Amino acid sequence: MFTPDPYQVRPITPMEVFMLSFWGVAILGLVLAWRWERFGAMLTIITMPVRELVYFLIHRSWIINFLLIWALVIPPALMFLFAW
Numbered sequence: 001m002f003t004p005d006p007y008q009v010r011p012i013t014p015m016e017v018f019m020l021s022f023w024g025v026a027i028l029g030l031v032l033a034w035r036w037e038r039f040g041a042m043l044t045i046i047t048m049p050v051r052e053l054v055y056f057l058i059h060r061s062w063i064i065n066f067l068l069i070w071a072l073v074i075p076p077a078l079m080f081l082f083a084w
Contacts, residue, residue, distance in 0.1 A: 015058065022051035026073050033077065037084035044077035 026047040033040025048070060056062050 019051070019055060019058075022047055022054070023069060023073075026051070026077075030073065030076055030080070033080040037080045041077045041081035041084065044073060045081070048073060 026044045029040045029043030029045075029047060031040070032043065052062065052066060055066075
């Protein structure tokens with residue numbers, strides 16, 4: 001379970017780990033919003049566009065499927081912001 005998949009086409013690069021960490025920061029913002037509504041919500045709302053901007057600057061393209069993650073992360077962040 002914890003060993004690399006021998007059938008994987010290529011290993012995960014450090015850049016992909018960096019890009020995935022943005023989504024981790026956004027989720028961390030939602031977790032922090034349970035205690036500090038404003039801070040956690042703003043962290044999540046700011047992280048998502050920054051992630052998209054960095055992805056576009058690196059790859060010179062954008063994938064519409066990223067909006068699926070937005071649909072799961074941004075609405076709770078907005079609710080925490082309104083609750084604040």
